[in-house]
């Protein structure tokens with residue numbers, strides 16, 4: 001019976017955790033080595049007792065029974081046969097088993113019954129609330145055969161109210177018989193979020209709002225805390241799309257969208273509306289003619305389709321008129337391979353450009369306070385952005401109320417470059433429109449054939465550099481960029497887990513346990529030097545040791561085991577441990593200037609921001625900055641750098657992405673948190689690679 005961890009292993013680990021926690025409490029000032037997260041299995045079904053172990057049929061005709069005809073382990077499995085529809089299959093009630101807001105891994109082994117050949121299976125959940133059922137897929141279509149066992153595995157969080165909740169397995173089509181065995185339901189115990197690290201929204205307060213795309217799971221428990229701490233803008237990843245809001249003509253469902261908007265209101269966040277018009281996630285009825293048949297390009301169908309569009313935008317846009325500050329009115333309408341640059345969607349084939357004109361006109365009427373955007377991907381590709389530019393120019397010339405261009409910015413660790421991102425923004429400046437980054441993420445993969453279950457350290461470092469390069473560009477254009485949104489909150493849940501292929505991806509700033517990744521620290525380093533750090537002393541003061549001090553970030557394999565021994569306390573996960581220090585540069589004499597600013601100070605601690613300028617004519621590649629504190633201050637956290645302290649002597653070493661400082665005025669910036677008592681004087685001398693720097 002394969003479970004995600006053995007009982008003995010868990011017991012040993014529990015003991016180790018207990019010991020580590022005790023140590024952490026006794027010696028709170030010394031960072032203790034971390035524990036690896038250990039999944040907790042809450043339910044298994046191995047069918048070895050000869051019963052169906054509470055699995056039951058969903059239909060009325062099929063037979064769900066214990067079987068000795070095949071077994072993944074042991075001698076028994078669960079066989080489903082006699083099916084008369086593809087949805088007939090075995091189901092297990094989990095209402096009393098799962099906790100709302102916890103993300104579980106659902107895993108089961110499957111094989112087609114003897115003689116059934118190859119069959120496509122999928123795993124889903126059914127939840128009901130007050131008589132209304134919803135079905136959500138947990139594992140995509142997976143091919144299983146009668147020649148061996150295949151594991152289906154996926155994650156799901158129950159976030160909605162439910163009075164019925166069950167998992168089930170069905171065929172994508174057909175009625176083949178199949179076996180299941182060794183089902184398991186497990187979860188990673190949630191980690192407390194790091195409360196002592198700078199909030200993204202505060203760090204970028206002088207630049208632009210920072211957003212995340214979310215669903216209801218991201219509003220709950222630790223994920224909700226992470227969302228509220230770092231983000232001041234939110235986009236519904238799916239909940240405002242047509243299939244979610246108007247699945248049947250004239251029948252509107254707002255449960256999930258309302259929950260997201262309520263969270264945003266409660267936490268003073270902006271809301272980006274996504275999206276009125278798209279060729280995906282639009283129910284089939286929208287494109288059916290008056291007789292229920294797929295529309296052909298006739299005048300009557302054009303009138304019908306535009307009327308449906310108008311009614312939809314009036315309802316959804318009107319409902320959120322006081323909440324949504326920017327709408328993606330149309331999404332992905334460009335196809336650079338068409339001579340006119342317009343995607344041949346059903347919208348286009350039935351209405352030409354009129355669906356875009358209608359959508360913007362109606363959106364402006366019902367949501368006059370929202371900025372109206374045209375949103376697309378690959379806008380960093382010259383051919384595509386040229387077509388988009390042309391379309392926006394035409395629409396504006398016609399008086400269509402387009403306020404801005406949304407750049408999705410779905411990229412990966414090597415693409416697009418900072419220069420390409422710069423060109424993407426620069427290209428639209430002549431139009432005088434607002435620009436927003438609407439869906440950014442950075443896959444750790446550069447090809448569909450790669451797959452990792454944990455992200456390698458070098459990929460995380462490349463990812464950090466890529467994020468940094470993009471944010472550097474955004475900050476440069478902050479006069480034109482009015483919002484930056486990440487397409488997700490943390491790596492525990494990302495659309496890239498199933499796109500373009502099914503495999504785990506790690507594209508965001510926080511890891512699967514919601515802890516800050518190297519990419520987060522790189523992004524923090526890209527903030528405007530003038531931006532302030534932690535929002536308030538009380539927020540900063542929470543950097544003091546917490547039970548989570550015994551944990552190190554799970555996704556930072558390169559983390560050194562312990563920072564400076566003289567550090568008087570450790571934040572919940574030492575950021576300096578997330579930043580692989582580069583070797584400092586040669587001792588080549590440099591010419592430098594250091595601006596050291598105390599950006600925030602409270603009774604026991606302060607935040608310092610430092611800008612190092614290379615005033616020499618030779619580039620610096622790798623650096624160490626040293627100073628001596630006069631009043632017993634002790635650094636306990638740094639970002640965009642690694643720190644060490646011996647007595648009063650502090651050494652700050654570059655992070656990988658700011659190792660190079662260009663000649664003649666290039667700069668590197670970093671920040672730190674430190675203790676102080678009594679007096680907090682600015683150090684009198686700073687040396688860069690051994691050379692004393694000017695100050696100011």
Ligand code: XIL
Pocket residue numbers: 237238331408439495
């Ligand atoms: C994605 C969602 O994140 C997924 O959950 C869903 O299954 C598919 O759509 N470009 C867009 C977004 O404009 O709406 C897409 O969101 C990601 C690509």
